[in-house]
Amino acid sequence: MMDDQRDILDQIDDVITWDGGSDDAAVWTADERQQPDLLPGLASIVDAARPTPEAARAFAERITAGMQAFTEALRPVAEQVTRTMQAFVESPGWRQLVEFADSPEGRACIEAAERGEIEPDPPSCHCLCAATHRDRMGICEHDAVDEIVRVSPTVGRRQIPVCGPCRDAQMAEAR
16 A cells, blocks of 8 residues: 555544444544634633623623614714715706616617627726826826736736826836
8 A cells, every 4th residue: 555545544543433333333533623713712701701691781781882872873974875865866967867768769879888889988097197107297198098017015916097198108117
């Protein structure tokens, strides 16, 4: 038998014990995998503290009060978002857009876009001219025609859409 096979059998023997009642009966003895502790140390703190039912109830009441205070603090924000969305939906511009989308011309336009008959607008240039070629400001055409790879310490490797003049300025600077 090869050494690799012997190693595997040894590992199996480490987790199986043979039941003496039969030649082919085995019992699995390996430790069962446990779920990861999502709040490390919490169980040991709770076990060590052995809180009384009153202490647990007081803790739950404090958590509940904190959640209620948080909810009340966010209520004005939620109400403002609701008012803003309502004003947007009721605005003349939104109504005109909905009416156009429901018109025969609008439906035809939407269906043509869905069939791929309408070319989408090109993406915008995102080269950050002031940081990448500040000596040639004002050359940006704003419509991307290519992509340049940038590596950021926070987001890693990214493809950045750029217009032709910005791409050329960055390539010249890289030389």
